[in-house]
Structures are given as structure tokens and as C-alpha cells.
Amino acid sequence: MGNGARAYHRWRLILSGARLGVTALVLALGVWAAAGPARPPVPAHWPGLALVVLIELAILGFAVQLATAPLSVIVGYELPRRFGLLHQPWRRWLADRAKGLAISGLLALVAFEVLYALLRSTPRWWVAAAAIFFAGYVLQTAVAPVWLFPLFYRLTPLRDTGLQDRLLTLARRAGVPVLGVWVGDQSRKSRTANGTVAGLGRTRRMILWDTLLTQFTPDEIEFVLAHELGHHAHGDVRRMLALQGALALGKFWLADRFLRLGGPLWGLGGLADPAGLPWLALVLMVLGLVAAPIANAYSRRIEAEADDFALALTQNVPAFRGALDRLAALNLSKRRPSRLEELLLYTHPSVDRRIARQLAAPGLPLRP
Numbered sequence: 001m002g003n004g005a006r007a008y009h010r011w012r013l014i015l016s017g018a019r020l021g022v023t024a025l026v027l028a029l030g031v032w033a034a035a036g037p038a039r040p041p042v043p044a045h046w047p048g049l050a051l052v053v054l055i056e057l058a059i060l061g062f063a064v065q066l067a068t069a070p071l072s073v074i075v076g077y078e079l080p081r082r083f084g085l086l087h088q089p090w091r092r093w094l095a096d097r098a099k100g101l102a103i104s105g106l107l108a109l110v111a112f113e114v115l116y117a118l119l120r121s122t123p124r125w126w127v128a129a130a131a132i133f134f135a136g137y138v139l140q141t142a143v144a145p146v147w148l149f150p151l152f153y154r155l156t157p158l159r160d161t162g163l164q165d166r167l168l169t170l171a172r173r174a175g176v177p178v179l180g181v182w183v184g185d186q187s188r189k190s191r192t193a194n195g196t197v198a199g200l201g202r203t204r205r206m207i208l209w210d211t212l213l214t215q216f217t218p219d220e221i222e223f224v225l226a227h228e229l230g231h232h233a234h235g236d237v238r239r240m241l242a243l244q245g246a247l248a249l250g251k252f253w254l255a256d257r258f259l260r261l262g263g264p265l266w267g268l269g270g271l272a273d274p275a276g277l278p279w280l281a282l283v284l285m286v287l288g289l290v291a292a293p294i295a296n297a298y299s300r301r302i303e304a305e306a307d308d309f310a311l312a313l314t315q316n317v318p319a320f321r322g323a324l325d326r327l328a329a330l331n332l333s334k335r336r337p338s339r340l341e342e343l344l345l346y347t348h349p350s351v352d353r354r355i356a357r358q359l360a361a362p363g364l365p366l367r368p
């Protein structure tokens, strides 16, 4: 299993890197194609500008998807299939992917229309953009369990009333009331397991993948959910949203600098010239890559704190180790990645580090 995980992650890194490279290349070609003197005049007002943004984005998005399609199929379908992580039939995988692309395409369209409307109206567009994107993140977090999950999973109430009572009691003890416990049919797609407490306030609920129910002991399920409740008790959803908002402000400020820099280089007729869209997209993509390790570092910290919370709540060390071992095996995690790999790519501390950290912690109920 250890070797399998190593090979899987090596291939995934190489192929995902290649896909990013191809995406950057297509965007760079878009920058080059949009530059140059022979261009129609920039529409000055809303309906015209919105239409040009729509057309630009549609062409660019189609080109990127077409160029990266083979790599996307290998990374998303062939590779996990070969390593036993996916058994979803091709047609269903394709349908899921089409749904995902439709949603992200729609979100990208709304995002760029908003950006260009702001670029046209104010030189401080980046402040307004960060504020609007922040509101978008909050909205997305609130509606995800209600609108997004059901598009990809069939959710049914947990039938095991014994386990349900145990988990609802756990939530009350954690001081994080939830609406109920739902089960998602992950086993139709994959063997990978997970559980989460999703939503905000009135939409907050526990969602267990059915793979968790079949592969984990009740103690281990309880630990997984205790960890998730820890995130809510610590206000991690809010903390991550605040960080994302701050990063968005930094990203859009830098994007403003680069847009002003690129204007004369690519012959753009001002900030709001939609011919600059490929350049803006390329800049935002690179800034997103630069910002990811910052968000990951913060995420690893709050993940470790959620482990602390869960152990204090459950006092169950064997369940903690059992759950982590099982998650690592089912999800084909690398238990001990290189330090650099972990710093750049990992949203959670690696499994071995999570266990070692708890073993070293004073005052925790630890006797392995």
C-alpha cells in the first residue's frame, strides 16, 4: 500500500502540473491573440461590454477545456481507477464532470462579468471585487450542503438510530447543535471515506459517506465527526472565510498592478478593455497558485487543533489512531510526504505527523 500511495501521488503531481502548464500556455496564447492593433473598439456601456466578456470567456474557457481534456480524463478517471480509488462507470463519471464544469463555468461567467463591471466603474475596483467575492464565498459555504452536495450525491437520513443518537449527543456535548445526520452514496463512485459537518447555522448538518459506515467502527466514526465538530466549535469556517477574504484582497490588488502593467504591453484600451481578459485570467491563476500554500499552512494548523478538540472530547486514543490508519489506507494517502511537499500542497498535516503530534502532546489522554 505504501508504494502504491507513493506512485499514485507522483503521477498525480506530474499530470496535474502538466495540466496547469497547458492551461497557462492556452491563456498565454489568448493574451498574444488578443493583443495587437486590429481590434474592434471597446464597448463603453453595460450590455455591449457584458456581451463581449461573455464571448471572450466562452472562447477562452472552451479552448482551455479542449486542450486539457485528455489530461483531465487521465488525472480524474484513469489514474484513480488504476489505483483502485474509483469504480464509477465512465458515463456517470462524465455526467458528474459535465455538471461540475457547468457549475464552475457559470460561476466564472458571473465572476468575470462582475469584475469587468467594476473595472469599468472605479479605479478601486479591487476593493469592491474582494468584498463581493468574500460575500460569494460565504454564500457558497451556506448553500453547499443544500444545493451542491445533492447534485453529486443522493443524501438520505441515517437509518441507524443508535449511531444517530450517539452522534447528535456528541454534537450537543461539543456545543455545536446540528440539524441531523445524513448519508451520501459515495460507495457508488469510490471506496474513499469521509465525514463532515457542513453548512452554517440553519443549514448545519452531519454528512457521512456510506463508505465510512461500512468500513469504520462506531468509535472511529465518532472520532471523525468529533474532529469535524471541532472545526465548528473553533469557528474554523469563519476563520477560513476571513483568510480567503484577506487573500482575495491581496490577489485583486496585485491583479490591479499587473493589469496596469500589461495594458501598454498588450495594447489594451484601458483597464476595462475585455481584450485583457486572458491576461487577467492568467494573472489570477498564478496568484491563486502563490496564495494556496498560505491557505494550506493555516489549514494545517486548524486541522491539528481540531484533532486536539476531538481527543479531548472523545478521550479515545485507539479510535483516533484507527480512524487515521483507515482513512490513510482507503484514501491512499502518503503517510509521510517530504517536508516541502507537505508545506506546499497539504491542507492537513500528514497522517504520521498527526499521530506523532498527539503522542508528543502533554496533558492529552494518550497511552497508545
Ligand SMILES: [Zn+2]
Binding pocket: 227, 228, 231, 303, 306
Ligand atoms: Zn478537519
